[in-house]
Amino acid sequence: MRLYLVNPSNPLVSIIKVKWNRWNRYRVWKPLSLMVLVGLTPPDWEVSIVDENLAVPDYEAWPRPDLVGITAFTSQANRAYEVARRFRRLGVPVVMGGIHATMCLDEAMERVDSVVTGEAEAIWPQVLEDARQGRLKRRYDGGFVDMKDIPMACHDLLPPVYAFGAVQTTRGCPLNCSFCSVTAFNGPHYRQRPIPDVVREFQSIREKHVLIVDDNLIGTRAGHIARAKDLFRALAKANLGKEWIAQATINFADDEELMVLAAKAGCAGVFIGFESPSPEGLRELGKKFNLVKGRDFRASVRRIQRHNILVVGSFIIGLDVDGPGIGKRISEAASHYGVDNLNLLFLTPLPGTRLWDEMKSADRLALDDFPEDWKYYTLTFPVARYRQLSQNDIIQETLNCNGSVSAIPRSLGRVSRSIWRRRHPLISLVANLSYRSNISVDCRAYADFQRVRCQKLADTLRSLPIVEVEHSTEAFSAPDRPIDRWISR
Numbered sequence: 001m002r003l004y005l006v007n008p009s010n011p012l013v014s015i016i017k018v019k020w021n022r023w024n025r026y027r028v029w030k031p032l033s034l035m036v037l038v039g040l041t042p043p044d045w046e047v048s049i050v051d052e053n054l055a056v057p058d059y060e061a062w063p064r065p066d067l068v069g070i071t072a073f074t075s076q077a078n079r080a081y082e083v084a085r086r087f088r089r090l091g092v093p094v095v096m097g098g099i100h101a102t103m104c105l106d107e108a109m110e111r112v113d114s115v116v117t118g119e120a121e122a123i124w125p126q127v128l129e130d131a132r133q134g135r136l137k138r139r140y141d142g143g144f145v146d147m148k149d150i151p152m153a154c155h156d157l158l159p160p161v162y163a164f165g166a167v168q169t170t171r172g173c174p175l176n177c178s179f180c181s182v183t184a185f186n187g188p189h190y191r192q193r194p195i196p197d198v199v200r201e202f203q204s205i206r207e208k209h210v211l212i213v214d215d216n217l218i219g220t221r222a223g224h225i226a227r228a229k230d231l232f233r234a235l236a237k238a239n240l241g242k243e244w245i246a247q248a249t250i251n252f253a254d255d256e257e258l259m260v261l262a263a264k265a266g267c268a269g270v271f272i273g274f275e276s277p278s279p280e281g282l283r284e285l286g287k288k289f290n291l292v293k294g295r296d297f298r299a300s301v302r303r304i305q306r307h308n309i310l311v312v313g314s315f316i317i318g319l320d321v322d323g324p325g326i327g328k329r330i331s332e333a334a335s336h337y338g339v340d341n342l343n344l345l346f347l348t349p350l351p352g353t354r355l356w357d358e359m360k361s362a363d364r365l366a367l368d369d370f371p372e373d374w375k376y377y378t379l380t381f382p383v384a385r386y387r388q389l390s391q392n393d394i395i396q397e398t399l400n401c402n403g404s405v406s407a408i409p410r411s412l413g414r415v416s417r418s419i420w421r422r423r424h425p426l427i428s429l430v431a432n433l434s435y436r437s438n439i440s441v442d443c444r445a446y447a448d449f450q451r452v453r454c455q456k457l458a459d460t461l462r463s464l465p466i467v468e469v470e471h472s473t474e475a476f477s478a479p480d481r482p483i484d485r486w487i488s489r
Contacts, residue, residue, distance in 0.1 A: 002065040007031035008079035009052035011375045012273040030166040039151030067131045071098035075122035081111045103352035118142040147193045152201045165207035170214045178286040181352035182215045212246035232261035243268040253300035259307045269310035281320045313339035323388040327397035331404040345379040377444035
């Protein structure tokens with residue numbers, strides 16, 4: 001039996017375009033979920049993992065598979081459906097899983113033979129057996145898997161071209177922020193893999209640099225922190241010679257022992273969601289965890305950096321409280337906090353989030369021609385109607401912010417501080433060069449995005465019927481015409 005597991009090309013990143021932008025290599029992550037499923041696949045299945053971000057193969061020239069499995073984030077959805085359509089035309093059954101298929105079940109079921117919702121590990125052997133017997137069900141629900149049942153990912157089925165290896169140690173998040181679908185997909189309970197399993201998987205990763213893909217590596221409670229310390233002790237004892245980066249909340253800075261142990265275990269950097277420079281913005285997002293009374297973000301960042309750990313600060317632009325000048329305020333906040341790099345994202349309503357429900361019910365989805373428009377839901381395009389900023393305004397605010405942060409004096413200052421303090425200067429240099437390079441890429445992407453939007457508006461206008469009216473002013477006072485809705489977008 002032959003099985004293809006496909007990670008569809010992501011419109012945001014691709015190694016295919018390395019010659020156009022050499023830094024893309026540092027933006028492509030391994031399809032870890034597919035690598036884990038290989039560990040649950042019986043040996044009589046011949047498995048190939050296809051990561052289209054490395055290259056889109058000529059599927060017609062490949063041997064015909066018996067089953068195709070596809071995973072997809074929302075931004076990959078329409079490419080996932082294209083791949084499914086190609087194989088279904090050949091009579092090959094296609095099963096799709098991942099967060100988008102879970103959150104948009106009806107849409108996915110129209111385009112594939114079977115959908116796996118939730119976490120696939122518990123149900124995957126049954127899916128394969130049913131496929132073998134020719135009795136695939138239309139839907140399988142994996143629910144939440146017991147973390148001790150997650151096998152070690154197969155890290156040897158992909159070519160050695162990635163900048164980072166990947167591993168997962170926890171799932172779930174209790175914070176339930178309005179813009180995040182992690183709680184809806186992985187649940188609110190913080191679940192941890194057995195530490196010996198994590199160490200063994202780290203040892204199997206050939207890359208020197210590793211991305212820990214947990215949404216929050218250290219958790220939020222005392223028990224979570226204690227487990228993180230035990231994990232760091234075990235990694236340090238194993239002496240793996242690897243450096244890793246991870247996502248964490250700002251409470252990472254509150255425990256001196258935690259930071260000491262993380263540094264000994266190989267922590268090179270943490271990605272922290274500051275989200276908004278204002279308390280009002282944090283409350284809007286439901287990021288109450290960052291509103292601890294007396295929290296000094298600048299001091300917290302400094303405490304982390306004293307352990308030679310880089311800090312990347314993430315912010316979201318386009319909140320209801322964000323007005324003109326928000327780009328400058330975010331840039332100033334990032335500078336004041338002293339982060340080593342900035343990650344600025346558009347407020348994006350993703351299926352499964354409270355933000356999606358709120359914006360959809362209020363008719364604030366500016367791009368809603370699905371599944372075609374899913375390709376813009378990468379967090380890097382303004383896909384919604386923002387309360388105080390037009391589409392042009394929010395793009396300009398973003399460019400202003402990124403231009404200020406990436407200015408040569410500020411970039412040199414960050415890299416120089418990393419060199420002076422021996423805080424992973426090579427990683428800092430690569431991150432800052434990549435950041436500067438991405439600005440020109442973003443400018444081209446925004447120009448293409450706006451061209452497509454203008455063309456779509458023009459097509460809509462041409463499709464409107466021409467109606468003669470006695471008084472021309474009446475045509476412009478009609479409250480409910482499509483043109484009015486389009487202009488408002």
